[in-house]
Every structure is written in structure tokens, then in C-alpha cells.
Amino acid sequence: MNGEPILYSIPRVKKLNRQSVVKACPHNTRKMKVPNADGTKRIEQIPVKENGSVPTSSYLTLIKQKLNPLCLSTKRKNAILAIEVLLTASPKFFSEDKRYRFDIDDNCDKNKFEEWKRLTVDWVRNRFQDTIIDMSLHLDESTPHIHVIFVPLITKQVRVPCGYKKTELKTEVRLCASDLVKRKWLYSLHDDYSKLLQCLGLSRGVIHSQAKHNEIKANGMLQMENERLRAERDLLVKQCESLRAELKTKQELATKILHLKSEASSYEQKSTEARASLDNYSRAVFDMKHKIGALSSLKNQGLSELKLQRKSIAESEFKLAQLYNEINSLKKIRDDAQVASNESLNTIRTQFELINSASRNAVKLLSLVDGFSELLIKEQLAKDICKSFENVLAEMKGNLGVFLEHNKSIDVERSVSFASSTPGTRKPNKLQSDNALYSSMPQKNLR
Known part of the structure; x- marks a missing residue:
């Protein structure tokens, strides 16, 4: 088996009389305190029939419900009323980690457990059928197991009196555990259950084995003794660990003391060196204080000079602000003069x-007069007319010259004033160019 332990399927059978039935009911349903059971774990009541309900009455009541329809009764006080079959397997079969005990929450192979439960329940229902009164699964002990309680009803032939010294054989249902629970029946129970669980890797127990089942009380005493020994062992282990920890701490302290002594000697040497360096530092600090005093006096002098410079800067900023205001006022005056000059130039342009x-019309008139004078040149009237026209034209020319000179003087004054307010050279205005053009125009002499 490669060193692996053999795992067995385990069925156990026990006959129950009236007193045992009364005790088995609260034990199996956990209505009483069980010493070897863990109260935090659960038990499960399994229905007797598939899709049926769980019985809630006591075992004696359920047995009477089975016997009354058959008109059966018990004549002896110690008669066997029921048989209890306990079905389980080796404890390590249910554990996921074989090194530790089974626990339904922490150390349980769920697949194997569910398959074992399903096969066992189906096998019990098929084998004992209507004689079953209760099935319960206990998970609060060291190994999962199922308690099955059934009534030992058998069909047998009995002789019944049918007259004077006459009997006949009849087939009747009787309550008889001694006829049911025999060696052959027990062998078949073991064989059938082991064949059922052979697919899960469980083997049948050894035939004619001398091994005996320990009672719960003996197991409880052994378990208590084991727990006591385990507690003592754990206490000793803890004490050993604490002593080891103390020894280790003492060794660490000894090494630390030696290390501290060596550090203390080195610190003494460093302290002497530090004292010498401290004296040097004190001298240097004195010199630094003297230099700091001189620097503080220089700083005060510089601060006074800085205050004076700040005052002069404030005054210059005030003057600069005044200059900016004057410049802005001059710019405004220049803009106003520019607007006025532009308006005067526009009026002069319209007059010019x-x-x-008028001059063009006068030239046209002179040309007409020339033509007319040629026609009337021999006549005195023409002379007079020409003379009068010459006078009129001379007067118009004089008036025109006076008007041009007046406008020219006004334009010169405005250009001089604008040049004084705005630096740079200005282009000649349109009026001056028009005067120059008029002066350069050819004039016809009147006759």
C-alpha cells in the first residue's frame, strides 16, 4: 500500500431494550449533555424516507406506532424493542490532511464525506425499509457516524392451535431480535457495507479479529489523561522556550556589555579630542563675534545710506510724475492746435x-474780350470798354494779392507755433503749394 494506512468501513450493532431505548433517544438527538461531544458542532436528523419528514416523537412512541397496527406486544420487561446500527469509517478517511484530526469546518474532505453520506443513507433505506424509526448524523465527535434505529420485525412460520390437540403452521410478523441478529446476518451486514464503500477506497474489517471496541467512558478517561499530558507537555515546552529566550537574551546582553565597554573607551578618547577642538572653536567664536560687531556697524551705516537713497528716489519719482503730467497737458494742447489748424486749412482750401x-472765369472772360476787342478795335467804344475791363481786372488782381498775402502770413504763424510745440519738419500745406502754382501760371497782357 506504499506505506499508507488501511482505511476500513465500520458497522456496529447493538440491541436495545426498553431502558436502552429510553436512554438512546436523548443521546442521539442531543437533548442531553454528552461528555465526548463538542457542543459547538452540529448534528443532522435524516428523514427515514426520501423526501419525507424528520420524526419528532420519542423512540418508544415510534416503536408503538410500528407495533400497534400488527397487534404485537412485548410480554417480557427486558424484551429487545429495537436495534441500533452505527455506520462509520476510519477517522483518517474523512480528514483532508491525514496528519490532523477530523474537523467538519477546518479539516474535512467534503467530496468524500458527501459521497459516503449519500451511499450510506441509500443503503440503509433499501436494507431496513419500513422498520426504520430514526436516522441521525453526528458531526460533533472525533469521527462522523450515522445512528440507525430500527424495529426487529421478521416474518416467520409459527404453529397456532386450531382445535383439541391440533396445530397448524401460519406465517406471521413477529418482534424477535434473537432470530434476526445472528452470526450469518452480522457477516452479511459487514460484507454488504464494505462492498458498498469499496469504491471509496475502504476495506472490510478482518474476519475473526480479536480487536475490541473501547467503551466511551474508557475512551473519555484516556482522552482526559491525554489532554492532561498534552497540557503538561505544552507547559514544559513553553517553559523551555522561555528559558531559551532568557539564555539568549543574557548572551546578547553580555555581548552588548563588551561592545559598550569598547565603545566607552573609544568615546573617552573622542571626548578628549572634542575638548581640544571645543577650545579652538571657542577662540574662533570670539573672533567671529568681533567680526560680527564690525559687520553690524557697517550694516547700520549702509542702512542709513540706503534710507537717504530711497528718499532721493522718492523725490525724483515725484518730479518725474510732475513732468509726465506737464507732457500730457502739452500733448493735449498740441492735439487741440492740430485740430484747429486742420479746420482753418479746410476753410482756406474752400476759399482758394x-x-x-473766379480766376478761370476771368480768363475765359478776357479771351472773349480779346475776341470782341479785335472786332471793335477801330472803334473808340472798344477802347473805353477795354480800359474799363483793365481797371476792373487790375483791381481784382490787387485784391487777390492782398488776400493771398494775408493768408500766407496766417499759415506761417501757425506752422511756426506748431513747429515749436512738436519737433521735426513739416510738409508744406496745400495752400502754399496752390499759391506757388498760381504765381507760376502764365498771365496774358491786356491790351
């Missing part, structure tokens, strides 16, 4: 255009 149109 009127004069130019």
Missing part, C-alpha cells in the same frame, strides 16, 4: 477753390 474758379 472759389478764387481759382
